[in-house]
Amino acid sequence: MRHVIDGVRYNVESYGNGFPVILLHGFTGDSSNWTPFLERWGKQSKLFMVDIIGHGKSDSPEELERYHMLSVVDDLFLLMEKLKIQKADFVGYSMGGRLALSFAAKYPTKVRKLVLESASPGLESDIERKQRIEQDKKLAAFIEEKGVADFVDYWENIPLFASQKRLPNESQKQIREQRLRNSTQGLVNSLKGMGIGSQPSWWQELSELKVDMLLITGALDQKFCQIAKKMQNIVNHAEWITVSDCGHTIHVENAEKFGTIVEGYLSNTGS
Numbered sequence: 001m002r003h004v005i006d007g008v009r010y011n012v013e014s015y016g017n018g019f020p021v022i023l024l025h026g027f028t029g030d031s032s033n034w035t036p037f038l039e040r041w042g043k044q045s046k047l048f049m050v051d052i053i054g055h056g057k058s059d060s061p062e063e064l065e066r067y068h069m070l071s072v073v074d075d076l077f078l079l080m081e082k083l084k085i086q087k088a089d090f091v092g093y094s095m096g097g098r099l100a101l102s103f104a105a106k107y108p109t110k111v112r113k114l115v116l117e118s119a120s121p122g123l124e125s126d127i128e129r130k131q132r133i134e135q136d137k138k139l140a141a142f143i144e145e146k147g148v149a150d151f152v153d154y155w156e157n158i159p160l161f162a163s164q165k166r167l168p169n170e171s172q173k174q175i176r177e178q179r180l181r182n183s184t185q186g187l188v189n190s191l192k193g194m195g196i197g198s199q200p201s202w203w204q205e206l207s208e209l210k211v212d213m214l215l216i217t218g219a220l221d222q223k224f225c226q227i228a229k230k231m232q233n234i235v236n237h238a239e240w241i242t243v244s245d246c247g248h249t250i251h252v253e254n255a256e257k258f259g260t261i262v263e264g265y266l267s268n269t270g271s
Contacts, residue, residue, distance in 0.1 A: 002057070003082050005075045008066060011057035012079065013049040016042020019112070020088040021266060022076070023049045024096030026249075027190060028155060028179045030056030033093070033251070037259050044267050048083065050076070052096065052194075054186030062185065067193025069200065073103045080110060089266055091115040093251060095194060098122065104211050105202050114213045115262055118224045118248045121231065122201035132197030140188040148187065152179045163220050163247030175252065206234040213238040214265045218246030218253065239265075 002009045013031045015038045025033045031049035041047055051058035053072055065071060076099070080088065089112050092100030097119020104111045123129045143151045156164070156176060164172065192198065213235055215228040219242050232240045241261055246253040 003079060005078045005082070008053060008061055008075065009059045010053070010075065010079055011051040012083070015047045015049070016045055018043075018045040019266075020083075020085045021045040021047050022080075022085075022088045022090050022100075023047060024052060024090065024092035024099050025049075025055065026094035026096050027194075028055070028152070028182055028187065029093070029096070030178060030181070032056070032178060036255050037251075037262070040259050040263055041266070044263070045089070048085070048088075050079070052099065052190075054190040054194075055182055060183045060186030060189065062189075064189050064193050067189045069099065069102050069194055069198065070106065072099060072194065073106050076103055077107055077110065086110075087112055089113040089115070091117070091262060091266075092119060093117040094119060094248065095190075098196065098199060099194070101202060102199060104209060105200075105205050108209065108211060111211050113266065114211050115216065115265060116213065117216045117250055117258070118218065118221060119215075120196060120224070120227050121203050121206060122199050123196055124201055124203050129197045129201070132195060134197075136191045136195040136197060140191045143184055143188050143191075148180060148182060148184055151187065152176060155179070160221075160248050163218070163253055164249060167253065171252070203234075206231060207236070209235060209237075211237065214261075215240040216250055216258070216261060217242050218248060218250050219244045220247040224248065 002011050023034045031051050034049050053067055054060045087110055090100040097116040100114055101121060104114055217225045217228045228240050232238045243250050243254055243257055251258045
């Protein structure tokens, strides 16, 4: 179902019954990334799978400011109002995890629990942010010049996704086909507006967050393991689970383990 938020149509799929859980995919993903977990999680939760702006069946507007992290955070807030959700758990992967954490930083009373898979609070220094913004601008220019198909060729071969090469060919094909459904405009503006260099850094705010938080990383993804370890040392209510023999996309590389971890965490209302 589509909901219009300040002129932008957001596609939201829903499933199941119980306490609301908002599911946020990563860059180049869409709501279908969560399909393998619907039956399992939907037994105890009302799942809302959002196509983030610029992705899936949601709009890809030309205005770059609509993609700025805090603008998308505000869209999520209004979306929750439309869906009559007072408070929710959030599960976010990578870019979706950064969005979930940004939402919790701005609207902490709207969040019960955060599950962050391979996610980051942002970059700490101005120099790091400026360098990353320049990198993302170059990548955006590549997409504009070469198109989505050539970009996906490049994207699926970056070191971050090396462990996906071990997946069955059919699984790799499905991931590729889903990525190819995205638009040039949406991906370009998402890189420029929601990239890790463009978003606010939340490192200083982490110690003030009162939200229960679960960090999930793959043991082969050393960069994000280091980030999770540092986050756990700062956040008062954070657990961290590392899944062996997995890289950045645990929900794809070991869906059974990932589903079990998330199901257990969300069902434990006493934590």
